[in-house]
Amino acid sequence: MGNSCHGSTTPATYAAADLSCYPHYRTSSSDDDGDGDDAILETLEHAPHRNTIMRGGGGHQHQLSSPTAVLGHHTPPLRDLYALGRKLGQGQFGTTYLATDLATGTPYACKSIAKRKLLTPEDVDDVRREIQIMHHLAGHASVVTIKGAYEDAQYVHIVMELCEGGELFDRIVHRGYFSERRAAEIARVIVGVVEACHSLGVMHRDLKPENFLLKDKDDDNGNGNGGGDGSINLKAIDFGLSVFFKPGQIFSDVVGSPYYVAPEVLCKHYGPEADVWTAGVIVYILLSGVPPFWAETQQGIFDAVLKGSIDFESDPWPTISDSAKDLIRKMLRSPPVDRLTAHQVLCHPWIIENGVAPDAPLDPAVLSRLKQFSAMNRLKKMALRVIARSLSEEELAGLKEMFKAMDADGSGAITFDELKEGLKRLGSNLNESEIRDLMEAADVDNSGTIDYDEFIAATVHMNKLEREEHLLAAFAYFDKDGSGYITVDELEEACREHNMADVGIEDIISEVDQDNDGRIDYGEFVAMMKKGIIGNGKLTMRHTSDGSILQGAGGDVS
Structure with a gap:
């Protein structure tokens, strides 16, 4: 089975009175702990599956009389770009196909x-x-990559990375062996997605095992003992209920899946901590094969969730390690303020015992892009500003929210103090001089602030550079006379348009001009855009298999 748009059961709407008898929540658990690393498999086949709560408590909703525009801009016909093949999955709103x-x-x-x-x-x-949100999360190793979105009179089409390895739980059952060690590796991937979402201002709201697919059919083959090498290629695929959030923002709509929903969601007063609860439920199921909160009816499940009593006495819990149970307790704490954050979960001994603890408090995606941007020459920075202006609303929505969150006074420009405070809220531990370096790198026109165009250019993901139409449009912007070359005069004119002085035009051209003819042709321009050329930035990122590390200028970015 490949990427699927999963369906849901009968919608249910919850009135506030339904939960009025639960003014407080609590958690309780057994103290009878054991340890061991046992195979836990049989009951995974009975794990909760495909049961989704529809939004509730919202009152009357206006019904649309006819199909309406969704994307808000024209897109080329899907069939001009892709050939649709076999059906991969069926969901409530549509169907997923193989597309070539x-x-x-x-x-x-x-x-x-x-x-x-x-x-x-x-x-x-x-x-x-x-x-x-899929565009905003682009580049994370455990999030399915969106290729593009298209719309016609009848459908909206989302083209994304193909995952043919099947659902996570199906693979566990198929392999015939599972262990606590392997559960920790899988949990690390799932919670890593939660941490990445939260660091980028996204709350998932519908985490569940069937929303994680293995990339390829031969993923997770390991060595037969359930240990593997910790590099399971697992992808989060469904962000249909996800939302952008700001620190301290409270949500009230009841969404999610019954077995996984957090108590504060049922009580209509929640934030991103609810995702950690849901991940804790998944960890419990990974280790025992059954959900921690179970009943014959949906209302019975909600009662159990709100009561919060966790069973660590029944099999196989006497053979499960104390460390695993400690983590689950801390992920399923109520109230939410007492719960671990996603980063704290990733630093817990059970998670890091067979892996490496992350060395940054939050996913560094946007920060990495800022640092990468500082390593570029001025021509590339100008080109990225041109490209950023041509991106669609859905490609920019996440970054626009981040800009608004950092621009505290709503002036339309981020000051040094606002950048420092904004990075602090995102979990950055950069010192003041490093933040000043980032500020200078992103401030292309040397105004002392970062305007919206500069912020987007500095933080937009580099996969946007793969699109030929963006590269052609950016080259044409500089090639004023349409000669097929960017000359010194044309580059000087572009710098004036961008209020850039003392740039060193000849130095820029010599960096990019591979055939030494004193001008830049399209091939040289594309090579520059697709390779991280070191300009006059002070910080650069070298990407390795282990992540990204900060280096001084003068290294190479590939």
Whole structure:
């Protein structure tokens, strides 16, 4: 099975009175702990599966009379770019197909959402937001990569990375062996996705095992003892209920899946801590094969969640390590303020025992892009500003939210103090001089602040550079006379337009001009854009298999 858009059971709406008898929540658990590393498999086949709460408590919703525009901009016809093949999965709103890129032959998954099934403006917003969030999370190793979104009269199509390895729990059952060590490796991936989402201002709200697929059919083969090498290629695939959030923001709509929903979600007063609860439920299921909160009816499940009593006495818990049980207790704490953060979970001994603890408090995606940006020459920075202006709303939505969050006074420009405070809220531990270096790198026009265009250019993910139309448009911007070359005069004119003085035009051209003819042709321009050329930045990022490390200028970025 590949990427699927999963369905849901009968929708249920919850009135506030339904939960009025639960003013407080609590957690309790057994103290009878054991330890060991046992195979826990049989009951995984009975693990909770495909049961989703629909939004509740929202009152009357306006119904759409006919299909409406979702993306808000024109896109080329999907069939001009991709050939659709076999069906991979079926969901509530649409169907996922195999899609082959006509230009390259590369296989992808295409989720085609029927617009006639988007009955309310809220449904339309959900689809639009899902696309925006997938673009915003682009580049994370454990999040499925979006290739593009397209719209016609009847459907919205989301083309994304193809995952053919099947669902996580199906693979565990198929292998016939599972261990605590392997559970820790899987938990590290799942919580890593939660940490990445939270660091980028995204709350997932519907984590569940079936929303994680293995990339390839031969993933997780390991060595037969369940240990593997810790490099399971697991991808989060569904962001249909995800939302952007700001620190301290409270949400009230009841969404998620019954077995995994946090108590504060049921009580309509929650934030990103709810994702950690859900991940804790998944860890419990990984180790025992059954959910911690179970009942015959949906209301019974909610009662159990709100009561919060966790069973660590039944099999196989006497053979499970104290460390695993300690982590689960701390992930399933109520109230949410007492719960571990995603980063704290990743630093817990049970998670790091067979791996390496992360050395940064939050996913460094945007910070990495800022540092990478500082290593570029001025021509590339100007080109990125041109490209940023051509990106669609869904590609920019996440970064726009981050800019607004950092621009505390709403002036339309980020000052040094606002950048410092914003990075601190994102969990950065950069010192003041490093932050000043980033500020100078992003401030292309030397105004002393970072405006919206500069912020987008500095933080947009580099996968946008793969699109030929962006590169052509950026080259044409500089090649004023259409000669096919960027000359010294044209570069000087562009610098004036961007209020850039003392740039060193000849130095820029000599860096990029591979054939030494004193000008830049399109091939040289593309090579520059696709390779991290060191300009006059003070910080650069060298990417390794273990992540990204900060280095001084003068290294190479590849």
